Amino acid sequence: MSVTTAASVGNAPKPYLQAHFAPVVDEISATSLTVQGSLPSELDGRYFRNSHNPLPGVVPSNWFAGSGMIHGIRLRGGQAEWYRNSWVRTPALDGAPYRRADGSTDLTASVAGTNIIEHAGRILALQEQNLPFEMTPELATVGPYDFGGTLRTSMTAHPKEDPVTGELHFFSWSPYPPHVTYYVADSSGEIVRAVPVPAAGPTLQHDFGLTTNYVVWLDMSLVFDHTNPGLPFGWSDSYVPRLGVMPRTGPAEVRWFEVEAGALLHVGNAYEDGDGNIVVEGPRYDRSAWEVTDKFTLGAPGHLGTPNGGAVQTRWVLNPGTGKAGEAVVDDLVTEFPTINEDYLGRANQFSYAMAFPGGGLDEYAVVKMDAGSGRTTVARMGDRRMPGEAVFVPAQDGTREDDGWLLTLVSDTLADASQLLVIDASNLNTIAAVELPRRVPSGIHGNWIPDSDLG
Numbered sequence: 001m002s003v004t005t006a007a008s009v010g011n012a013p014k015p016y017l018q019a020h021f022a023p024v025v026d027e028i029s030a031t032s033l034t035v036q037g038s039l040p041s042e043l044d045g046r047y048f049r050n051s052h053n054p055l056p057g058v059v060p061s062n063w064f065a066g067s068g069m070i071h072g073i074r075l076r077g078g079q080a081e082w083y084r085n086s087w088v089r090t091p092a093l094d095g096a097p098y099r100r101a102d103g104s105t106d107l108t109a110s111v112a113g114t115n116i117i118e119h120a121g122r123i124l125a126l127q128e129q130n131l132p133f134e135m136t137p138e139l140a141t142v143g144p145y146d147f148g149g150t151l152r153t154s155m156t157a158h159p160k161e162d163p164v165t166g167e168l169h170f171f172s173w174s175p176y177p178p179h180v181t182y183y184v185a186d187s188s189g190e191i192v193r194a195v196p197v198p199a200a201g202p203t204l205q206h207d208f209g210l211t212t213n214y215v216v217w218l219d220m221s222l223v224f225d226h227t228n229p230g231l232p233f234g235w236s237d238s239y240v241p242r243l244g245v246m247p248r249t250g251p252a253e254v255r256w257f258e259v260e261a262g263a264l265l266h267v268g269n270a271y272e273d274g275d276g277n278i279v280v281e282g283p284r285y286d287r288s289a290w291e292v293t294d295k296f297t298l299g300a301p302g303h304l305g306t307p308n309g310g311a312v313q314t315r316w317v318l319n320p321g322t323g324k325a326g327e328a329v330v331d332d333l334v335t336e337f338p339t340i341n342e343d344y345l346g347r348a349n350q351f352s353y354a355m356a357f358p359g360g361g362l363d364e365y366a367v368v369k370m371d372a373g374s375g376r377t378t379v380a381r382m383g384d385r386r387m388p389g390e391a392v393f394v395p396a397q398d399g400t401r402e403d404d405g406w407l408l409t410l411v412s413d414t415l416a417d418a419s420q421l422l423v424i425d426a427s428n429l430n431t432i433a434a435v436e437l438p439r440r441v442p443s444g445i446h447g448n449w450i451p452d453s454d455l456g
Contacts, residue, residue: 014299016052016063016307020387020412020443023053023066024085030438033073033080037433039423040406041078042397045451046137047408047421048072049389050116050125051444053087062230063297063307067093068113068125070139071410071441073421076452080421080435088112088125088133089141114157115446119168120189121456126157128173128206137455150191153181157446158207158266163343169215169248171197173205175224175232180205182215182252195252200244204233204263209270209280210248211346216270216280216318217244217254221261222290230298235287237261243325245278245318257318257325263290268313268338271348278318281352283311283335308336308357313370331370331377334359337390337446341402341426351403353391353426367391367409369429380429385415387443393426394449403427412443 017023052066060066068088074081087093092111110130117124124132124145132155134142146152159170166187171180178196185191200217202224209216220241225234241261244254263285270280285293292309295302303309313330335354350373356366362379365387369378382388391407399405407424419441423433 012299012301014059014063015296015303015305016066016299017054017059019305019414021063022440023442024069024439025056027084027086028438029082029084031082033083033438034436035080035433036420036436037423037431039075039078039080039433039435040396043075043394043406043423044077045449045454046072046074047392047447047449048116048123048139049410049441049444049447050088050113051442051446052111052113053442055087055093062299064111064113064127064231066111066113068111068127068133070116070125070135071444071447072139073435073437075435083435083437084139085441086135086139086141088135090130090133090144110154113445115448117159117161117448118450118454119159119161119185120187121454122189123450123455126155126159128154128156130154137450147185147189147191150194151183155183156206156208160208160210160345161342162210163345167192169210171205171208175202175226179203180217182246184248197244197246198252198254199256200254201239201242203239204231204265206265207267207282209267209278211270211272211278213248213272214270214278215246215248216267216278217246218264218267219244219256220259220263221287222263228294230294235263235290237287243280243316243318245320255320255323257316257323259316259325260327262286262314264314265311266336266338268352268354269340269345269349271346273317273348276320278320279348280316280318281313281330282338283308283354284314284329285309285311306357308334310334310359311336312360313338313352313354330372331368332360333362333368333377333379335368339391339393339407341393341395341405343395344402349402351426353393353407355388355390355409367407367424367429369403369426378429380424380431382411385413387412387414388422389444390446391424392447392449401427406432408447408449410437410441410444410447412440414440 053069153172204222289310
């Protein structure tokens, strides 16, 4: 097997500790935040964003080893009530080993720094090496959460909640067979299904697809390699990349579709079309794009200063009749962190959103909206030295169209040494409000909007 890993990082300054990614050194709280524009009064809840923020004086070996930190903004009644940030207090924060309370499973301590979600009234900070860590609505760490003792493995950072059933679908990945285990928790948070995924390979499975009837597995070109000093995966030219389609119910049987060499970290959406095909969309990395990205996560020479070496939005169409997979580039902008109106998760959607990086004809960071119906892409440029994050869609309460709602994104401004939470009209990408934050928030990874109504 031919596997490529990044070069030695040496003593060069780490890009994930500089500029937009420079970590903050403490936890603060501020109230009565200034708002430019007008916040929609129905935005009652919390926007939480997770990412990696090492303790002062700590230089992690790679971006993903930095301790998890949540940044939160509380909105209510047209006001921005507070901002606060908090490290997720996992055993890894202090370098201590982690062992489950019953002593049965010893898992590598996670920094819980990739995502933060809500399900069944619980707020969970996620990173796939370990169990979730539960947080309070005020961002205090409760501790590891194992679904009442029924989750005895790690958990993906990208679970998906079915908007119709309220079920939470997720998986666990391991370098040892069975590499992937599929789980379903019902709307009350009880695990009701746990099955190994047959013939899943030792490849990077960071995300997956969920349709009305199927789960889609990403068994592609990044193969487990413990010698890689960053993510323990390397690009393989000999591994046959595949997408796997497995029914959500019944026997765990997977039909595999061979695809072109590539890597897909994040699925924008997956659904079944009117012809019975399974459609999957997301930003695809080719080998050169991945190698540049890997150099950023390590701080190795050759990175571009951002964690995206050139992924472009791609659509796969899996035909069960022929057993073949079609593949096409949707847009040549360099994008990552795809989002949709999650009321359409698993169903055909017209609109998708993403963060755009310089490249593909764009010379600055932007938030983009892609229209599958017209093929048109709308670009909202952020301005000089301003970097947005993932744009989280919040549906309007009385909305009738798919794009009736708002996008929430945190912007890092290194010129002003400041940050804002932008509220963007999802129909036209016009900014309608900007919440001024009391500090510059480092650019990060994933977040979510948690309405008060979901917390009970």
